[in-house]
Amino acid sequence: MIRMSVEEYQETQDRLKGLPASQPTIIGNRVEKKKASKHRNVRVRIDNINFASKVEGRRYQQLKFLEDQGAWYTPFTRPGMTGPYKIRQ
Known part of the structure; x- marks a missing residue:
């Protein structure tokens, strides 16, 4: 879990508003990617x-x-x- 102040949170939210949903989210030094399904199914x-x-x-x-x-x-x-x-x- 990432702990951040209210100011850091607002800054992160403002930075993420312009990103499309398909791009991986970068918070701090960690990249959060959407987890692949168990059997690698594609809808x-x-x-x-x-x-x-x-x-x-x-x-x-x-x-x-x-x-x-x-x-x-x-x-x-x-x-x-x-x-x-x-x-x-």
Whole structure:
């Protein structure tokens, strides 16, 4: 934890106002970088849908391709269709 006076804090805040969020923050002699995720996932946005990783995004594109070709069909994704039925009631 960094201890600083009110004046030092205000000076640091004024200095950081102009920096974009992607730049590492330098406070004193330490550089604070955003910690990488555990599995090094990179968030992606495909067709206005956010995915937590590139792998999820690729799988979505594969399934969308299959659906467009007619090789994959499920009635539960169509508007107006009933939900999945329950085998055991």
